[in-house]
Amino acid sequence: MAQANITSDMVGQSFPHPDKWKWYHYFTFNIDHKVIGIQYLVTAFFFYLVGGVMALVMRSELATPNADLIDPNFYNAMLTNHGTIMIFFWIVPAAIGGFGNFLVPLMIGARDMAFPKLNAAAFWITVPAGALIIGSMFFGGAQAGWTSYPPLSRITANTAQSMWILAITLVGTSSIMGAVNFIVTIWKMRVPSLKWDQLPLFCWAMMATSILALFSTPVLAAGLILLLFDINFGTSFFDPAKGGDVVMYQHLFWFYSHPAVYLMILPIFGIMSEVIPVHARKPIFGYKAIAYSSLAICLVGLFVWVHHMFTSGTPPWMRMFFTVSTLIVAVPTGVKIFSWVATLWGGKIRYTSAMLFAIGLLAMFVLGGLSGVTLGTAPVDIHVHDTYYVVAHFHYVLFGGSVFGLYAGLYHWFPKMTGHMLNEPLGKLHFVLTFIGTNLTFLPMHELGLKGMPRRVAMYDPQFQYINIICTVGAFLLGLSVLPFIINAIWSWRNGPKASGNPWNAKTLEWTTDSPPIIENWNVLPAVTEGPYEYGHEPAEVSSS
Amino acid sequence: MKQIPAPLLTLTIGVAVTLVSLWVGFNNSLLPEQASAQSVLVDNFFNVMVVIGTALFLVVEGAIVYCMIAFRRRKGDDTDGSPIEGNLPLEAFWTAIPAIIVIGLGIYSVQIFQDMGGFTPGDMVHDHGTMIAQSSDSALQGLAPEGAQPELLAKSVYGFGAPLEKEGLSADLEVNVSGMQYAWIFTYPDSGIVDGELHVPVNADVQLNISAQDVIHSFWVPQFRLKQDAIPGKDTELRFVATKPGTYPVVCAELCGGYHGAMRTQVIVHSPSEYQKWMESRIAQAEPTTTEAIAVNPADLTDAEYLAPYGADIDVDAQLLAHLAH
Numbered sequence: 001m002a003q004a005n006i007t008s009d010m011v012g013q014s015f016p017h018p019d020k021w022k023w024y025h026y027f028t029f030n031i032d033h034k035v036i037g038i039q040y041l042v043t044a045f046f047f048y049l050v051g052g053v054m055a056l057v058m059r060s061e062l063a064t065p066n067a068d069l070i071d072p073n074f075y076n077a078m079l080t081n082h083g084t085i086m087i088f089f090w091i092v093p094a095a096i097g098g099f100g101n102f103l104v105p106l107m108i109g110a111r112d113m114a115f116p117k118l119n120a121a122a123f124w125i126t127v128p129a130g131a132l133i134i135g136s137m138f139f140g141g142a143q144a145g146w147t148s149y150p151p152l153s154r155i156t157a158n159t160a161q162s163m164w165i166l167a168i169t170l171v172g173t174s175s176i177m178g179a180v181n182f183i184v185t186i187w188k189m190r191v192p193s194l195k196w197d198q199l200p201l202f203c204w205a206m207m208a209t210s211i212l213a214l215f216s217t218p219v220l221a222a223g224l225i226l227l228l229f230d231i232n233f234g235t236s237f238f239d240p241a242k243g244g245d246v247v248m249y250q251h252l253f254w255f256y257s258h259p260a261v262y263l264m265i266l267p268i269f270g271i272m273s274e275v276i277p278v279h280a281r282k283p284i285f286g287y288k289a290i291a292y293s294s295l296a297i298c299l300v301g302l303f304v305w306v307h308h309m310f311t312s313g314t315p316p317w318m319r320m321f322f323t324v325s326t327l328i329v330a331v332p333t334g335v336k337i338f339s340w341v342a343t344l345w346g347g348k349i350r351y352t353s354a355m356l357f358a359i360g361l362l363a364m365f366v367l368g369g370l371s372g373v374t375l376g377t378a379p380v381d382i383h384v385h386d387t388y389y390v391v392a393h394f395h396y397v398l399f400g401g402s403v404f405g406l407y408a409g410l411y412h413w414f415p416k417m418t419g420h421m422l423n424e425p426l427g428k429l430h431f432v433l434t435f436i437g438t439n440l441t442f443l444p445m446h447e448l449g450l451k452g453m454p455r456r457v458a459m460y461d462p463q464f465q466y467i468n469i470i471c472t473v474g475a476f477l478l479g480l481s482v483l484p485f486i487i488n489a490i491w492s493w494r495n496g497p498k499a500s501g502n503p504w505n506a507k508t509l510e511w512t513t514d515s516p517p518i519i520e521n522w523n524v525l526p527a528v529t530e531g532p533y534e535y536g537h538e539p540a541e542v543s544s545s
Numbered sequence: 546m547k548q549i550p551a552p553l554l555t556l557t558i559g560v561a562v563t564l565v566s567l568w569v570g571f572n573n574s575l576l577p578e579q580a581s582a583q584s585v586l587v588d589n590f591f592n593v594m595v596v597i598g599t600a601l602f603l604v605v606e607g608a609i610v611y612c613m614i615a616f617r618r619r620k621g622d623d624t625d626g627s628p629i630e631g632n633l634p635l636e637a638f639w640t641a642i643p644a645i646i647v648i649g650l651g652i653y654s655v656q657i658f659q660d661m662g663g664f665t666p667g668d669m670v671h672d673h674g675t676m677i678a679q680s681s682d683s684a685l686q687g688l689a690p691e692g693a694q695p696e697l698l699a700k701s702v703y704g705f706g707a708p709l710e711k712e713g714l715s716a717d718l719e720v721n722v723s724g725m726q727y728a729w730i731f732t733y734p735d736s737g738i739v740d741g742e743l744h745v746p747v748n749a750d751v752q753l754n755i756s757a758q759d760v761i762h763s764f765w766v767p768q769f770r771l772k773q774d775a776i777p778g779k780d781t782e783l784r785f786v787a788t789k790p791g792t793y794p795v796v797c798a799e800l801c802g803g804y805h806g807a808m809r810t811q812v813i814v815h816s817p818s819e820y821q822k823w824m825e826s827r828i829a830q831a832e833p834t835t836t837e838a839i840a841v842n843p844a845d846l847t848d849a850e851y852l853a854p855y856g857a858d859i860d861v862d863a864q865l866l867a868h869l870a871h
Binding site for chain 2: 281288320371454
């Protein structure tokens with residue numbers, strides 16, 4: 001890069017740029033946070049479709065009890081890469097990279113992120129990572145699950161597994177770079193009139209997310225690099241025959257990967273706290289409780305990872321300690337759920353597509369949370385660990401939760417991002433199909449798991465076929481449900497009715513500029529005179545709750 | 546609704562929710578039949594959580610649906626809702642109630658976990674040396690191979706040990722369970738029987754010593770509600786009492802390769818007399834094979850050759866086994 005350009009006289013000044021980005025600017029090393037946000041979102045959505053096709057391949061195989069459609073090893077490659085792609089290439093980059101980058105500077109009255117080039121680098125690192133994952137499919141694909149436990153991961157499809165490790169390490173690096181950027185940006189770059197208790201809850205959520213990513217991601221990188229050395233350079237960190245310890249890998253993996261669950265849901269909670277007040281026309285209920293509960297989830301979330309290892313080589317005290325710590329997470333999560341319901345109470349709810357997805361999330365996340373409590377207790381987890389009950393639980397949280405939240409965010413901020421409104425009837429069709437599809441696919445899985453069907457199997461006991469067929473039908477309905485959204489997004493981006501600066505009549509700062517915002521966000525930075533959710537007040541009234 | 550006083554309405558809803566939740570909790574048929582002593586404990590705990598979960602689910606979903614109907618925007622109304630920003634007592638209430646519930650569930654889990662034998666895995670392993678010397682119990686004869694003691698003492702064992710009332714007592718029957726891609730091998734150290742299926746007498750205190758030969762597997766009997774990973778390089782155990790004669794699936798629950806889904810066999814819980822009959826028939830049958838097995842070093846065999854005798858029993862066909870040859 002042109003290092004010479006960055007001289008002391010550039011500090012505090014903007015880089016030269018055209019008045020408006022052209023389409024091809026979106027394919028370059030662009031340092032505008034809004035361009036980067038959209039780069040993340042579009043790339044992530046592409047990977048969502050790839051991961052979705054993999055899910056449909058698996059559900060087709062599972063329509064019958066025998067492994068009669070695809071090779072079982074290929075099935076394992078599908079389940080491994082479905083999980084990997086949905087987590088590391090769809091939800092995390094879309095929620096943190098996409099919405100985080102696009103919204104945080106706009107919400108705090110900044111012209112960009114604190115480190116714009118670092119930001120662009122973080123995005124472009126994910127491109128070779130994605131290429132590695134797709135490339136690994138030509139070498140059979142990693143087949144040891146997204147958890148990649150050794151010894152299986154040491155002995156299966158070595159080339160593909162190594163590519164998988166490199167891809168995840170790259171994504172992790174990108175995540176750390178992003179986390180540093182968000183923390184500094186939110187800490188230092190708020191417009192001076194914006195006080196901490198006026199900070200939009202999405203930014204609080206991004207703060208908690210970034211702290212969590214910063215603490216946990218390096219541990220995953222360490223575990224994966226040890227595994228990479230085991231596979232390629234003859235070390236035996238995880239080779240029991242030579243004194244290695246396979247359970248140590250599980251600790252390293254889950255120390256990151258449980259917090260990763262919160263990386264995937266905390267930003268979504270942030271989106272919920274923005275979308276619900278706007279469309280319910282009411283202030284968010286319990287601003288402080290929601291803000292602090294994000295931090296509480298972030299803190300407790302670092303100490304629950306062993307609940308993924310209750311049936312592993314885990315001593316009794318650990319099983320009990322992590323049962324209790326896991327259960328505690330339910331408290332701050334419950335606070336959020338109750339606060340959103342209370343925000344609806346007494347509102348004047350506008351049933352926009354964004355609001356429908358937000359309420360859909362609320363309704364389904366409750367079930368995901370409750371099944372999570374049962375899973376958190378060791379005695380019940382011993383029975384249902386590694387069964388379809390777990391699959392049902394995390395899809396309620398990650399599909400009913402995260403994906404619904406991403407859609408809510410997309411419908412809410414699409415006008416801001418593109419300057420065009422989405423088509424509402426198509427959006428509602430999208431919601432109805434997705435809601436039915438989600439419940440049809442994942443609700444019956446609870447029973448499958450409780451009754452005795454393990455997860456990650458290409459062949460299963462014929463007694464479970466009936467329920468599996470329901471799940472497969474649901475999955476295809478989900479596949480179909482994406483079509484109205486794709487048509488809507490492409491068509492509206494080009495031809496949708498022009499969006500005003502503030503089409504929803506919302507109060508956060510991103511709505512005080514044009515849609516789409518000009519390149520440095522505002523000609524004159526906005527001054528904050530009221531809180532972000534002061535609906536039903538006179539504008540002059542500043543609450544001090 | 547104006548006619549019904551609010552406290553009465555709340556009371557009615559509360560009673561209805563409680564009754565429905567209790568009914569769902571104790572009448573759901575979500576779990577398979579109970580066939581071990583532990584299964585009863587786990588199910589009671591699960592059902593209590595279903596009761597609480599159903600109540601919370603009904604209240605929250607009910608509130609959402611009520612809000613969606615009662616607080617929808619009416620046509621032409623472009624005003625905002627009322628500016629309520631919070632309510633400290635209410636927020637304290639819904640923080641405290643879940644906190645109390647989860648602390649209660651936490652304590653309850655510890656209790657159940659102890660009753661299941663979760664706190665005593667590996668207890669009996671440490672005692673083998675002395676117990677064999679003292680005990681005349683035939684079940685223990687020839688259990689630990691010579692020279693294995695120091696190693697056993699040095700290792701910790703994970704899993705489920707003796708239930709509370711049997712603490713310090715050795716199990717009635719020990720079976721060594723070995724997981725490999727893609728089969729379970731059950732060895733009865735006191736009789737030398739090797740089988741692809743697990744046979745146990747009903748109401749006996751059985752201890753499985755679980756190990757893995759290649760990758761991680763997980764031994765799971767859904768009807769027992771018990772699962773324990775078989776981990777290369779680590780010793781794990783499961784101690785249980787089967788309470789109901791019958792045949793139940795043994796499922797591998799940890800991804801172990803392409804044919805993970807086919808790694809299924811069964812546990813047959815016999816009445817004591819039947820079990821005796823089975824054992825005698827197996828011993829009579831097994832004599833020649835046992836000597837053969839000693840003569841041949843298993844390490845010299847491919848997985849396929851080694852597994853072939855069990856192929857018929859464990860529902861894995863010979864072709865599949867041939868794929869395994871390294």
